[in-house]
Amino acid sequence: MIRLEKRPAPSRFWAGLTPVLAVLATMAAGAVLFAALGKDPVEAIRTIFWDPLFHESFAAYSRPQLMVKAGPLILIAIGLSLGFRAGIWNIGAEGQYIMGAICGAGAGLALYPSESFLLFPLMVAAGALGGWGWAMIPAVLKTRFGTNEILVSLMLVYVAENILASVSSGLLRNPEGMGFPGSRNLQQWAAAANPELIANTGMHWGVVTAFVAVIFAYVLLNRHMLGFQIRLTGQSPRAARFAGVDPARLILICLGLSGALAGAAGLFEVAGPAGQISIDFGSGYGFTAIIVAFLGRLHPVGILLAGLLMALTYIGGELAQLMLGLPSAAIQLFQGMLLFFLLAMDMSANYRVRIGKPEVA
């Protein structure tokens, strides 16, 4: 019989290897899934993982997209990972992302048609503030009343979606848009736009911010007391209290930071790739970022790689939809499977698989 045995200490080797194994297992299971849908599995996998980067005619379009998609995923996931490490579960990043976009774009549009070079930084600040404020709701409710932050942050996603629907056809609607819902296009307004910084790379300010966030999180977690306190709280809350950590302060900081980063990601998106506030602005980045955070093992460098991988499945998925008629839902399922395989293999870092005599348990 197979049984699990707790390791005396967590294994770094397995902790690093499991995401790779999970990706491979997902590819295998995905191949079975695609075959079941009547697609050639090898071609499907190649279309998703290889063609966006190396296909002679698609790569030119796809490669820059990789950065465009990975930027917000990494930015949001970095913020989430800090909270997740401390056992603070912000799963409403999607709502903070939307509110960030609304606040940031709203701040800009209020000053239309200013051409000040300060406009864009102001919008970024407003976006981050919007996301921060939205995340402060579950944070304050949790510290003040002990309300479950998982449920509150998630409920607020639906509220944010309704606000988005309201402002895109109301408050922020383009007055010159002939009555169609949706705001002015920020990309056509130089002072407010978040342009591609280097041609054909997909690099925009949001991607730059994401890279900075990775470095910031790395230093925070490994070299700073706050990072130590975050890790300690997640591993043993009672020891953290003994070490003098103020749990309420940590909740405010972690939820605030993740909200601000998600809000900033929303602003970079609305001022860049999306261009305008519209009813379908919410794209699920806030939820996919949860997968990215776990896939990256809540480690900043891991999240960087996981964000790129997840972006690849997005682009590859679109390509497979176009080329092979693979349904878009298949990609969503594929991403969900990835998280499952990762969680299933996670135990290998802390437990050893033993094959031996069964034990009464």
Place this chain on the structure above:
Amino acid sequence: MTPLLTVEGLTKAYPGVVANDHVSFDVMPGEVHALLGENGAGKSTLVKMIYGLVKPDSGRMTLRGAPFEPAEPRAARAEGVAMVFQHFSLFEALNVAENVALGMEAPPPQHQLAARIREVSETYGLPLDPGRIVGDLSAGERQRVEIIRCLLQDPKLLIMDEPTSVLTPQEVGILFETLRKLAAEGTAILYISHKLEEIRALCDAATILRLGKVVDSCDPREKSAAELAEMMVGAKLRRPERAKRALGEVVVELDGLSLPPASPFGTPLRDISFRVRAGEVLGIGGVAGNGQDELLAALSGEAQTRPEAIRLHGAPIGHLDPNPRRRIAVLAAPEERLGHAAAPDMSLTENALLTAAIRQGLAVNGFLKWPAARAFAEKIIETFDVRTPGAGNAARALSGGNLQKFVIGREVLQRPELLVVNQPTWGVDAAAAAAIRQALLDLAASGAAVIVISQDLDELLEISDRFAALNEGRLTAPRPADGLTLEEIGLMMGGAHDMEVAHVDG
């Protein structure tokens, strides 16, 4: 007479340790049989095998002459084997009757069960209200629930794992009466303990375990406690040295400290007052769950109180968090090593940082000085003889004794003016326990005030200058430890909490 239970060559290995190595012994009907051994000698594993919780790798058991291989506790119970656990197998949110029902195979309906609980509890002098929620009961009362659960099944063999660690001396006396009556009725009792005097007072036979092996067996009534200790530890034990020392000025003063309970089943602290001088060890005894954790939390700063309730050199500090208290040399070591005093999955270096960042200057502007933290961890390891491959090892990989030496060493090396420890040698082997007690005495000799909260009365009498007892969140007035009798201590601990002597006829 044929033995009730025969154990032959029982062996059980876990990765890295052989918990039981060819263990053999017999238990006669009506015998009170002691299993004596240090922490880690393999007593618990052995009885778990008899109770069907753990399956032996090899060896065999017979019960009343027939092969006995319980696949699960249910099977053992069906054969008449019952067990009272050291860490009770009770459910706090459920009431007494429900808890009893969960330990029975085919419990009668609740009202009948309640009646039987009353009946049995009165017969054996263990009064208990079946309708009460277990979370509200004292440790001694909880043990009664466990015992009654066993008695209702009319056991032939009753296993008791360290049953007296939660009782006052008076309650121990009453428990022994109950056990003797049971034995007289023909029930065999397998009694696990490392407390020598108890075993001498109660048991008819003893099997002594050391490092998983049976090293000896004897009639404990014919041996002295010192002889038994030598058999158990395998070497003569050195008692800690206690230099006569002059006491300095008052370091810490508690004045009417009260604290509401932190959790639904917690104990409130009620109006606690005492003073401890420099160079003095104050021992605080009491049965588990009478406010020990809460008192430590109030002193360490994990729980805050009225500022004036605690004064250090006259300055109010009751409102301070743990870190500001560390800054003024008030340090603490809680009872639970894994998860409270130390983070299990973190390395010893990180665990050194956990409390020592301030006094050892391990962080500058919030940025951590890892080399300094590592050096401090290595200093603890070296000074306190912590057996581990290195400071990079995870805390959970250490044995209880080694981790406890690390935890105590971490605080002692930070030169506290006041050190508060809770259960400093709980579950620790004798050698490590002796080292820890010596370290606490040396610290006091160097001029620190030391408060030792413990449930081990022998330990408290050995190292404290004055003794006080916690009972339902109240603290008795401290008395000089020299010359205190067990009887007096028992009364300070609350005597026998409404227990009565068993009155079984015949």
Place this chain on the structure above:
Amino acid sequence: MDLSAINPVLLVASLMVAATPILLAAIGELVVEKSGVLNLGVEGMMITGAVCGFVVAVETGSPALGFVCAALGGAALALLFGLLTQYLMSNQVATGLGLTLFGLGLSALIGQSYVGIKAPATPRLEIPLLSDLPVLGRIVFSHDLMVYLSLALVAGVWMLLKYSRAGLILRAVGENHEAAHALGYKVIRIRLTAIAFGGACAGLGGAYLSLVRVPQWTEGMTAGAGWIALAIVVFASWRAWRVLLGAYLFGGITVLQLNLQAAGAAIPVEVLSMSPYLITILVLVVMSAGRARAALNAPASLGRVFHASN
């Protein structure tokens, strides 16, 4: 605004319909949490149940068979969660979230060619005489079988937890899994059973949405109902009858806001449609503010990983 367009009798009757999906999911989750497991994947199991029930009902023409398959689908997904959390000891919060994301993807894939189709009607139970009673007949005695089944489930769970030995063991496992293990109870097996039951209930709840309440299949149609069910378990402080109360209160709010929308109330549509979520938050705050009492009834082992070391 024309409030007279709102018929109070119809309002109460439709309240019960609106509440049933959440009630089913919440009563299932209650049992799961009582066993000490926190399954945040209710939303994923509901939507899987919704699509399974819809597809089977459309293909076979039998709503009853649809409901059965929805329960099976929900239970299957729940057992996936059980496998991960109970045998592979994964983090329950993360796995529950994963289950939701996975279920949303899976359901979208299964249901992609069923969008826009109408489901076969689930018959109302017409009880002779009783259904014809004025007011009461319309409110209480003319629903489909699932409404009554959900009420029976609440009563059943209440009795199970309060009076039966199985319920006592379930509560014991949720209260202190180590002690339960020491007494010889099969902690993992008991929890898996509870998890599967919770999944089946969530699946039924989902199918009720797609077969009765809407009745159509659209991607992501549960729209947070699973999360609201989780909130209702907290609101109910783990008591079966209060789950019923919570679900019906919530159903009432949902129906009222829909009626107000239809009646053309002066309140913006978005505000009305976000109101159920806001009220859920409000209720959570009120409940957690008086936490000391509720905490007594919360299973003490909730969400903790169990590993029998020896």
